[in-house]
Every structure is written in C-alpha cells, then in structure tokens.
Amino acid sequence: MPLSPVSVSDEPVTPAGRLFLSPEFDTIIHCIIRGKDPINIDALKSTIASSLMLKHPRFSSLLMRDRHGREYWKRTQVDLDRHLIVINNRIESVGDSSAGEDDEEEAAVNQYVADLSVSTPLSADKPLWELHLLMVHRCAVFRIHHALGDGVSLMSILLACCRRIDDPEAPPTVITKRDSGPMGGNWWDRLCRVLMMLCFTFVFALEFTLRATWLRDRTTVISGGAGVELWPRKLATAKLSIQDMKVVKMAVHNASFNDVFSAVVSSGISRYLDHRSQNGLQKGLWITGEAMVNLRKQLMLEDLPNLIKRGNKFGVMLLPIYCHKSSGDDPLQYLKRAKKMVDCKKQSLEAAFSYKIGDLAMSWLGPKYAGFLNYRIVCNTTFTISNVIGPQEQIALAGNPVAYIRANTSSLPHALTMHMVSYAGRADIQLLVARDIIPDPGFLAKCFEDALIEMKEAALATAKT
The missing domain is CATH 3.30.559.10 (Chloramphenicol acetyltransferase-like domain)
Structure with a gap:
C-alpha cells in the first residue's frame, strides 16, 4: 500500500x-x-x-x-x-x-x-x-x-x-423502511419495554465479551477455527421460493422472513449434522452464528450517495441455534423457536452495541487489537449468516435480462458462511465452505431446501385444519 x-x-x-x-x-x-x-x-x-x-x-x-x-x-x-x-x-x-x-x-x-x-x-x-x-x-x-x-x-x-424489464427507464424496486417497532402504549408499557431492552442488551453484551475471551461453541463436524480462512473452499447454492417462505411465515403469528430464514438454517444444519455425525446428532447441542444486521433507517436507490457515504453501517447479533432431530416433531417448531429467539434480539440494542463497540475499539485500540478481538469472536462461533433484499421484479444489466443475483464474501475462520439474496420471487443462499471440513456443500444446500418444503407442507396442513 x-x-x-x-x-x-x-x-x-x-x-x-x-x-x-x-x-x-x-x-x-x-x-x-x-x-x-x-x-x-x-x-x-x-x-x-x-x-x-x-x-x-x-x-x-x-x-x-x-x-x-x-x-x-x-x-x-x-x-x-x-x-x-x-x-x-x-x-x-x-x-x-x-x-x-x-x-x-x-x-x-x-x-x-x-x-x-x-x-x-x-x-x-x-x-x-x-x-x-x-x-x-x-x-x-x-x-x-x-x-x-x-x-x-x-x-x-x-x-x-x-x-x-417491464419499464426500461425505471430503476429496480428495493425500497424498504426499517420498522422501529411499536412505541405506543401508556407510560407503564413504555417503561417495561425500556427495562426489557436494557436487560436483553446487558445479557447479549456480556455474551459478546465472553465470546471474545474464552466461551466457544462445542466442536462439531462443521466447526472452523484459527487459520481456516486460508483453507480451500467449495461453493454451493440453496434455492428457496419466496412464495414458500410466505406460506411458512403465515403459519406463525407475526413471524417475519428473517424468522423463516433462521428456522430454515436451524432445521437444515440439524439435518446435516445428524447425517454426518457418526453417533447421530448430539442431544442438547447448541451452536452459534454471527448474523449481520443492517442499521440503516431506510434503503432507497434515489438517495444512493447518502446511502453509501458512511460506508459500513451494520451490526452483529449472535444467533444461537438449537440442533435436534426433527423426526416425529412438528417442523414449525423450528420457526416458533427461531421467532422467540429473534424477538428477544430485536428488543435489545445488541446490533447497535456491537457496531459502536467495534467503532470505538478501532478508534482507541487501533486495527491490530480490534481485529484480534473480532477474530476471536469468529473463531469461537460456528457460522456466518446474512440476508440482503434484492429487487422485486425482473431486471436487466446493460440490456441483458438477469437470471439470478447471488453474493458471498471471501473466506473467514468459519468453515461455513451463508449469504442470502432475494430476487424476483426467489431467494438463493450461497454456502461457502471449507472443503476439507464440509466436503459435500451440495448436500447441505439440499438440507436447507428440504427443510423449507417440510415446513411449507406442515403450514398448509395446519391451515386446512
């Protein structure tokens, strides 16, 4: 440089x-x-x-x-x-x-x-x-x-x-506004929400601190660690239907697409671990991922210069996943459990806290120590996950109709990173894996696809009763 x-x-x-x-x-x-x-x-x-x-x-x-x-x-x-x-x-x-x-x-x-x-x-x-x-x-x-x-x-x-494609003069539609959540109610309700926010924020901030020091996920067949970012990679794609995700989302009151995404990841990883583990899935297994959370108030292409002006503006939430066999259970339990966990995260300032702490650590300690702390957190968790909203309609680049849009990042110490991008009725998850740890990412992708189909069938069956 x-x-x-x-x-x-x-x-x-x-x-x-x-x-x-x-x-x-x-x-x-x-x-x-x-x-x-x-x-x-x-x-x-x-x-x-x-x-x-x-x-x-x-x-x-x-x-x-x-x-x-x-x-x-x-x-x-x-x-x-x-x-x-x-x-x-x-x-x-x-x-x-x-x-x-x-x-x-x-x-x-x-x-x-x-x-x-x-x-x-x-x-x-x-x-x-x-x-x-x-x-x-x-x-x-x-x-x-x-x-x-x-x-x-x-x-x-x-x-x-x-x-x-339907209007060559118009840019893609990706306008979404972040929902700040209900702020109404009397003074007692608002006070309770503030107290819950402070409580959850303290608990999650404490976990961040522990992850940067000694707390580490239990080792599984998908665990990475220090140095794994240099290992050769494989890339596979799990293809999900937005309509199927909508059906599953409607099966649980006030569920969101991120809840469904988290449930699919939880169920898919459980299926994969049960298949790969010699003695089957470990009972009571919890693993943790890093979920990237957008902190911008709105996303509007018309305000693009201001959108990118501040560079990176996202926080991190630690996403715990409870892995268990799904045979004989209601597949929608994955969604209910994911929604309950994500709701607690939403009530906290965990993502904003992680962004601010990272900002201060870089400013006060410099890139060497701030990088070391973040590297430790990655090494002590199991996977990375993110979700970016793409255009709702078919688009063209330089007059060429686009078949799909997908994204991923370069290697991290995780052996598994998952990046979902939605586009025109579909949601593709890029699974970037360390090939010596996860040699069959195509099978893992199928575990995600089958998990969504199973939850959709359960949702349709529930709607008929």
Missing part, C-alpha cells in the same frame, strides 16, 4: 473499513450476476462508465496510508479497462457427470468464485474493485472490497446500474 502525504480533499477510511482491511479479515464481497443472453462487453462498459458507481468517490479512489499508518482514500482517474478481467475459456467443474447443463454451468461459476475467495487480494494500485466477465457462462462477478461499504450499500450501487 503506497505512502503519500494527506491532502485536504482526502477522506479517511472509516473504523469499520479499517477492520476489513486488517490482515485477519481482508474481506472482499463477490456478487454474481448471470445474464440470460451473451455478455456485450461494450454495452456493459458504457453502462458502468455512465453510472453512479464510477461517480462515487469510493469507487474512484486509491487506498493510501500516511506516515502514521492510517489508511485514507485518495481520488484518482479510473481506467475501466484495468478493472475488467475477461475470461473467454469455459471453466471445467468437478461434479456429477449426470447433472443437467444448467447445473454444470452453475457448478462452474461457483467453483470459480470459491477459488477467488481464498488468498486472491485486490491490487492496491487501483480502486479496490474488479469485474470478472465469464463470457462462456454469461456471468459477471463483481469483486468489491468490504472497506468500500456494506452489503446493503454495495448491492444498491450495483442495482443502480440496472433497469426493470
């Missing part, structure tokens, strides 16, 4: 951005956009060159470091051709020879991205993003360093390059 004197116009890297630049993480976001038609490179370059993406300072700045070792952004001229990496050859995947053509194409793209996820840094002599074009597979893979922004802001800036 080059050294340079800081000018008045230069912008310092945010504390969260400095964390993602630390050697322990060095996190890169991969967003896969597959077109239905062959890629037109000239049209794609023209679309990107005229988009808000290149007009934003983060995408047209070099990462620099001053004489005190603090990182900052320095504006530069973008040479778009240096950011485009064109792959003309077909990527050969290792998989089931009897798989269909679409499955082979998907496996090839997943293998390419999995290989990028380990020890493939972005060059510091240009702004920290790239666009890989897999011409034979009609896929564009955006590689964007996490220091530029979080998943929500980066997804928004990518979607600003796209247009709706």
